[in-house]
Amino acid sequence: MTDTTIPTNTIRRLPRYYHYMQDLVDQGDKYVTSDQIANYFGIHPTQVRKDLAFTGLIGKPKVGHVLQEALESVRNFLGWDTNSKAFIVGAGNLGSAIIGYGGFDVTGVSIVAAFDTDPDKIGHVINGIEVFPMRKFTDMALKMGVKIGIITCAAEAAEAVANTMVVSGITAIWNFTPVKPYVPENVIMEQTELYSSLAILSRRIKELEGK
Amino acid sequence: MTDTTIPTNTIRRLPRYYHYMQDLVDQGDKYVTSDQIANYFGIHPTQVRKDLAFTGLIGKPKVGHVLQEALESVRNFLGWDTNSKAFIVGAGNLGSAIIGYGGFDVTGVSIVAAFDTDPDKIGHVINGIEVFPMRKFTDMALKMGVKIGIITCAAEAAEAVANTMVVSGITAIWNFTPVKPYVPENVIMEQTELYSSLAILSRRIKELEGK
DNA sequence: TATATATTGATAAAAAAATCACGTAAAATC
DNA sequence: GATTTTACGTGATTTTTTTATCAATATATA
Ligand SMILES: NC(=O)c1ccc[n+]([C@@H]2O[C@H](COP(=O)([O-])OP(=O)(O)OC[C@H]3O[C@@H](n4cnc5c(N)ncnc54)[C@H](O)[C@@H]3O)[C@@H](O)[C@H]2O)c1
Ligand SMILES: NC(=O)c1ccc[n+]([C@@H]2O[C@H](COP(=O)([O-])OP(=O)(O)OC[C@H]3O[C@@H](n4cnc5c(N)ncnc54)[C@H](O)[C@@H]3O)[C@@H](O)[C@H]2O)c1
Numbered sequence: 001m002t003d004t005t006i007p008t009n010t011i012r013r014l015p016r017y018y019h020y021m022q023d024l025v026d027q028g029d030k031y032v033t034s035d036q037i038a039n040y041f042g043i044h045p046t047q048v049r050k051d052l053a054f055t056g057l058i059g060k061p062k063v064g065h066v067l068q069e070a071l072e073s074v075r076n077f078l079g080w081d082t083n084s085k086a087f088i089v090g091a092g093n094l095g096s097a098i099i100g101y102g103g104f105d106v107t108g109v110s111i112v113a114a115f116d117t118d119p120d121k122i123g124h125v126i127n128g129i130e131v132f133p134m135r136k137f138t139d140m141a142l143k144m145g146v147k148i149g150i151i152t153c154a155a156e157a158a159e160a161v162a163n164t165m166v167v168s169g170i171t172a173i174w175n176f177t178p179v180k181p182y183v184p185e186n187v188i189m190e191q192t193e194l195y196s197s198l199a200i201l202s203r204r205i206k207e208l209e210g211k
Numbered sequence: 212m213t214d215t216t217i218p219t220n221t222i223r224r225l226p227r228y229y230h231y232m233q234d235l236v237d238q239g240d241k242y243v244t245s246d247q248i249a250n251y252f253g254i255h256p257t258q259v260r261k262d263l264a265f266t267g268l269i270g271k272p273k274v275g276h277v278l279q280e281a282l283e284s285v286r287n288f289l290g291w292d293t294n295s296k297a298f299i300v301g302a303g304n305l306g307s308a309i310i311g312y313g314g315f316d317v318t319g320v321s322i323v324a325a326f327d328t329d330p331d332k333i334g335h336v337i338n339g340i341e342v343f344p345m346r347k348f349t350d351m352a353l354k355m356g357v358k359i360g361i362i363t364c365a366a367e368a369a370e371a372v373a374n375t376m377v378v379s380g381i382t383a384i385w386n387f388t389p390v391k392p393y394v395p396e397n398v399i400m401e402q403t404e405l406y407s408s409l410a411i412l413s414r415r416i417k418e419l420e421g422k
Numbered sequence: 423t424a425t426a427t428a429t430t431g432a433t434a435a436a437a438a439a440a441t442c443a444c445g446t447a448a449a450a451t452c
Numbered sequence: 453g454a455t456t457t458t459a460c461g462t463g464a465t466t467t468t469t470t471t472a473t474c475a476a477t478a479t480a481t482a
Binding site: 015041 | 217219222223225226227230231251252288289290291293295304305307308311312314315318319320358359382383385389390391399401403404405406407408409410411412413414415416417419
């Protein structure tokens with residue numbers, strides 16, 4: 001039970017359920033059933049049950065789940081119940097968007113500083129977050145004990161930035177560039193490829209056209 | 212052969228291979244082997260072969276694939292060889308980042324206009340793309356025959372925006388909000404959940420801590 | 423209080439995806 | 453020219469993920 005591996009897709013789906021359940025709370029609901037969630041997302045109820053079961057949640061027949069409990073269970077399972085600080089490197093288009101976005105608060109990850117090499121960017125404050133020169137990264141990371149790094153710099157710089165992160169004690173990296181930097185095995189790397197989504201879209205369009 | 216369904220994961224992986232192969236071309240290489248790609252991404256060579264086989268690509272033993280042919284094959288398979296126009300709704304943080312990003316050109320999708328309801332945003336030009344008032348959407352979409360819509364507006368507006376897109380002849384939607392708007396079955400919807408990636412990261416951190 | 427109903431969690435079956443294993447072909451080496 | 457090596461393609465196998473089935477149980481209703 002403790003060493004069962006969690007399907008990645010389960011982890012991917014849970015935040016969606018979370019958001020939906022939050023909406024239900026906001027509209028005054030107190031309970032939610034697996035079928036309700038499944039129906040909303042057009043997926044199979046059993047899958048929702050399995051996913052929720054991974055978080056340790058236990059429901060009541062005929063009633064479903066108490067929303068507050070369900071939300072807490074998912075939050076806890078995803079590690080959203082503990083706060084952690086993150087540094088972001090690259091305060092360009094995408095970096096600024098992420099810094100300016102408040103929606104990640106719920107995950108307990110808060111961006112506390114941004115870094116860039118461009119003198120025009122350094123010193124600016126975006127959404128309350130200051131942009132520091134890149135050379136201060138290691139010092140500040142070690143001093144503040146930051147463990148999460150976000151890479152939104154130019155693709156060419158990704159490899160070097162990842163290296164800097166590793167030597168600065170960063171253990172988890174969220175990388176938005178299409179480059180796959182080499183990092184030691186004990187460093188967690190999550191690659192977000194916006195390309196991939198677009199690929200699925202254009203492939204589906206192509207498939208339809210073929211019909 | 213024509214009606215074999217393509218695994219979604221294959222479609223997700225191909226753009227990564229593509230980018231890597233493009234890098235190889237840039238550094239002067241002429242050939243690539245499945246093992247090379249597999250090695251770079253830390254996955255199984257057979258998987259790379261199977262993925263590439265879906266695109267119709269045939270390699271030579273001992274040599275691998277001619278890079279130019281491989282790139283073309285993937286491009287063609289993903290529908291990146293045909294140009295299509297897209298409208299984006301919501302010229303906020305994320306919308307601006309996407310409009311300002313040149314990296315999607317390779318996919319053949321080009322954003323030709325942005326839309327917003329905020330008077331402060333309307334009229335602005337971002338990266339050569341003008342922001343129009345939302346009420347012009349339907350008219351312009353029909354007139355220009357645009358088939359792809361990108362949603363980067365406030366989550367609350369996503370449902371309404373999706374509706375507008377559907378009645379304006381949009382058949383494929385790329386949605387960045389955490390909301391799942393209802394659309395008819397014949398409309399393709401690709402949901403990009405930045406949350407999900409973050410969830411995987413924080414869950415992995417949690418898993419490691421537990422050890 | 424008894425009965426019907428909705429929804430659960432566990433287990434089994436099916437489907438899908440990833441990996442393995444093997445035979446073959448092209449190039450390199452002897 | 454024969455032999456070795458490397459990488460290919462593909463059917464078989466294993467693993468993972470999803471879907472189906474079903475007994476158990478809490479609530480509602482008669
Ligand atoms: N904007 C998007 O929609 C989008 C989509 C997909 C992927 N990406 C990827 O995200 C990355 C950033 O994209 P963007 O559009 O924000 O680009 P951008 O050019 O607007 O921003 C890049 C920033 O990184 C900084 N930078 C460059 N080298 C650096 C270094 N060595 N150290 C620290 N900072 C450095 C630059 O000064 C700049 O501010 C790119 O790799 C891109 O491929 C962006
Ligand atoms: N910025 C991020 O990093 C990020 C990450 C994940 C998800 N998202 C999602 O992307 C969406 C946009 O995020 P953002 O940070 O860019 O927000 P934002 O507030 O900066 O931008 C939203 C834009 O949408 C416009 N808008 C609002 N209602 C509209 C309507 N009915 N029609 C047309 N335009 C409308 C607003 O005027 C604004 O310009 C949100 O739903 C958010 O949840 C953003």
